[in-house]
Amino acid sequence: MSRVHTVTLNPAIDQTVSLPHLAVGEVNRATAVRHDPGGKGINVASVLADWGVSVAAHGLLGRANAAPFEALFAQKSIADRMLRVAGETRTNVKILEEDGRTTDLNLPGFPADEGHLAALAEGLGSVAAGELVVISGSQPAGLPASATARLAARVQERGARVLCDVSGAPLAEVLAAPVLPDAIKPNRHELEGWVGRSLADRADLAAAAAALAARGIALVVVSLGTEGALFVSSDGAVVARPVQLSRGSTVGAGDAMVAGLASALVEGLPLRATAARATAFAAAKLQNPGPHLPGVDQVRALEARVERMAAADWIRAAGRTADQGERT
Numbered sequence: 001m002s003r004v005h006t007v008t009l010n011p012a013i014d015q016t017v018s019l020p021h022l023a024v025g026e027v028n029r030a031t032a033v034r035h036d037p038g039g040k041g042i043n044v045a046s047v048l049a050d051w052g053v054s055v056a057a058h059g060l061l062g063r064a065n066a067a068p069f070e071a072l073f074a075q076k077s078i079a080d081r082m083l084r085v086a087g088e089t090r091t092n093v094k095i096l097e098e099d100g101r102t103t104d105l106n107l108p109g110f111p112a113d114e115g116h117l118a119a120l121a122e123g124l125g126s127v128a129a130g131e132l133v134v135i136s137g138s139q140p141a142g143l144p145a146s147a148t149a150r151l152a153a154r155v156q157e158r159g160a161r162v163l164c165d166v167s168g169a170p171l172a173e174v175l176a177a178p179v180l181p182d183a184i185k186p187n188r189h190e191l192e193g194w195v196g197r198s199l200a201d202r203a204d205l206a207a208a209a210a211a212l213a214a215r216g217i218a219l220v221v222v223s224l225g226t227e228g229a230l231f232v233s234s235d236g237a238v239v240a241r242p243v244q245l246s247r248g249s250t251v252g253a254g255d256a257m258v259a260g261l262a263s264a265l266v267e268g269l270p271l272r273a274t275a276a277r278a279t280a281f282a283a284a285k286l287q288n289p290g291p292h293l294p295g296v297d298q299v300r301a302l303e304a305r306v307e308r309m310a311a312a313d314w315i316r317a318a319g320r321t322a323d324q325g326e327r328t
């Protein structure tokens with residue numbers, strides 16, 4: 001199986017603080033705290049490694065607190081291609097309440113510059129034609145909004161495929177590039193940010209995703225939290241529901257879904273199987289804290305349980321619910 005490369009420009013140590021209920025503006029006493037090396041691309045690499053995929057992690061890492069990342073890479077045999085930069089990788093605080101509500105406080109990380117970008121581009125010279133590169137997460141201050149798009153172009157020149165999970169101005173740059181990525185996974189909010197309007201209506205959301213696919217992105221996935229996710233390709237459009245609802249931290253569920261998409265792209269799975277794989281990865285990751293999958297058999301069992309429906313039926317179902325609401 002060919003190697004998957006992940007790129008994380010702004011990694012983070014995730015500090016998950018558990019408490020019964022967050023009272024904003026008051027003194028809150030936590031009941032537990034845990035730390036996980038994270039950041040979107042690192043989470044993708046970690047989950048893919050659990051699935052048995054050969055992974056190389058690229059990106060930037062603060063030299064002062066690299067140890068937890070190095071331990072993760074060693075434990076999962078992830079090739080460490082992260083460039084060390086001066087200072088610390090940021091710590092992001094995730095406040096987890098008893099009912100499962102999570103509040104993210106994502107801090108700014110170390111700053112970066114064009115020199116870092118050039119070094120990263122050089123490091124990506126090891127990517128071979130036909131391999132998959134997953135670029136995820138925010139960019140450190142100091143990099144131009146075009147940084148992600150430039151790295152994508154660099155590996156596309158080499159004949160690699162690109163799966164992008166970025167938002168805001170970097171997403172706009174990626175979608176304005178002459179060569180589009182092979183796959184993207186915005187969540188609803190990120191896609192709304194790009195189109196510049198609400199996509200609360202299912203038909204609108206599906207039309208926006210289909211329009212991106214029609215522009216030449218082979219796989220467009222819009223994740224919808226507890227509603228599941230919409231998958232669009234030249235095979236059609238399907239919606240997959242979560243296998244079961246989780247009341248734990250959902251941090252990294254999207255990254256597990258991206259890892260599932262990456263494994264499906266590497267294996268060349270058709271659309272419905274891709275939807276099942278990605279949804280099963282998210283469900284499997286949600287069973288435990290941290291960016292990890294349980295055993296392959298457990299993931300396969302979840303994969304077999306994923307319910308999928310044609311996007312057209314999903315849209316019609318919302319119409320029926322609205323009609324019933326009007327009548328009552």
Ligand SMILES: Nc1ncnc2c1ncn2[C@@H]1O[C@H](COP(=O)(O)OP(=O)(O)OP(=O)(O)O)[C@@H](O)[C@H]1O
Binds near residue numbers: 229247255286
């Ligand atoms: N509370 C939940 N219970 C069960 N499954 C969930 C829940 N939240 C998310 N999921 C699953 O995870 C997938 C991805 O979640 P989501 O849409 O929240 O991604 P995201 O916004 O990219 O998340 P993040 O940035 O926190 O990783 C969903 O499509 C769904 O299958």
Ligand SMILES: O=P(O)(O)OC[C@@]1(O)O[C@H](CO)[C@@H](O)[C@@H]1O
Binds near residue numbers: 012039136139252
């Ligand atoms: O600030 P970004 O780069 O947008 O997101 C960072 C982050 O929230 O993403 C992961 C969950 O998806 C976490 O591990 C990490 O803290």
